[in-house]
Amino acid sequence: MAHSETNNLVKPGQQVLSPSSLCHVVLRTSNYKDMIDFYTAFLGGYVVHGNSFISFITYDEEYHRIAIINVPETAPKQMKSCGLEHIAFGFSNMHDLLFSYQQRKERGIEPVWRVNHGPTTSIYYRDPDRNMLETQIDNFDTFEATNDFMTSPAFEENPIGVDFNVEELVQRLQGGEGDASLKKRPEIGPRAAPDLDAM
Numbered sequence: 555m556a557h558s559e560t561n562n563l564v565k566p567g568q569q570v571l572s573p574s575s576l577c578h579v580v581l582r583t584s585n586y587k588d589m590i591d592f593y594t595a596f597l598g599g600y601v602v603h604g605n606s607f608i609s610f611i612t613y614d615e616e617y618h619r620i621a622i623i624n625v626p627e628t629a630p631k632q633m634k635s636c637g638l639e640h641i642a643f644g645f646s647n648m649h650d651l652l653f654s655y656q657q658r659k660e661r662g663i664e665p666v667w668r669v670n671h672g673p674t675t676s677i678y679y680r681d682p683d684r685n686m687l688e689t690q691i692d693n694f695d696t697f698e699a700t701n702d703f704m705t706s707p708a709f710e711e712n713p714i715g716v717d718f719n720v721e722e723l724v725q726r727l728q729g730g731e732g733d734a735s736l737k738k739r740p741e742i743g744p745r746a747a748p749d750l751d752a753m
Contacts, residue, residue, distance in 0.1 A: 630683075
């Protein structure tokens, strides 16, 4: 349920009202300056307001998308602990995904994993605290097409995806190949889950 259908707050109904958006993520760190520098570079963003304790970073119409809190006693990330796995940022097309990849590469920000999941083509990174970040594009034009793939035998067999060489993808795009063929996932059969902590 994406919107309220009644003003009756006494009997709100059986299903919880869904949010209208996911607004921001807040990260705590002992690498305060490095994290601010990383996220402004990674997102092509800027600090809306910052002080010695907290900085608010945005890159679009939201007043902040990432907040960085300076907590000097924060311990290093424990890779085997539970918690948030990654944050994903979407792009509109293959050109923008690969162009931003090249821009990050020029700034010394290199990916740790490149994979065509099927529903998305994705490039993953680590921030200075080793939080995982995903940049992605949708491989299908509609929700229905994505859902069809995710309920297919191919996705049941391999829900992880197929790794790719991002530089080869750049060359194919520069050679004039269209998004549809660039985004098509080759089928390799079953694959084991990757060791995400080693990335």
